[in-house]
Amino acid sequence: MSLTPPSTSSAKPSSSSFKASRAPSSFPTWKNWIPTWWLNLEGLPRPIADGLNFFQACLEEKVIVVPGIFFDLNPSMRRDLFDSSCHHFVRFSYGPKMDVLRKGCDGIERVIT
Template sequence: MQLAAIPLLDPFHAQQEKIALQKHFKAKRDHVLARLKELHLEVDIPPSSTFYIWLNLEKLPAPLNNGLTFFEELLKEKTIVIPGIFFDINPAHRRNLFNSPCHHFVRLSFGPPLKDLDAGLDAIDRVLKKAKKKGMHEFGQGYLKTSLEIPEPVQVSG
């Protein structure tokens, strides 16, 4: 097995493999960015060295403009994005997550196969069309939207 792996370590072969991978992921990145643009979801800073897209939702109507609601609605469509607040560095827990600078973002991966990426982008399209057709009242019901809605603890006398 080790002898069979030696040709793979050849610098020319490794360079060719690197270039092939870069082309492959660039094509997928460009495809996802183009589809997002068609959905009027522009990416502020296109990725150049990862297979993740940091998508700003601030221009969407509330409550779809926050990562948690966007995540929740896409989950109903069997699609997963990662809410931006999961990447907030807040070690002292001094900030309420709803005041996080990451609150209006989600992270998308363009690592999966192209057909899966298109299925996820189609799900985003369905959620946006649902919002346009039915309005915002149906969105964001699965969690408390602000810290103001968190009830005070109940004191139990015993």
């Protein structure tokens, strides 16, 4: 199961394909553990196909994701930030309560459709 948009030649994945990949109704609960997904954005249209732009679009829908480049190790800034292998990813936490997750998934759906 993944929220990763399907890689297709079309501009945007269909709303139904996103809904079909939504989170299940329950998750394991482990103390001091926050489950996360890494979402690959490369299949999305250009404006939102990278972590920073997707993050900005999600903020407009009151959804927070964390751009993948924030997790990239780049000591002494040896390479350009946008050359990061994490540039096209965001991290999505599914630790909040289910009603909050549903609202977040609805917001992400509005961003990608």
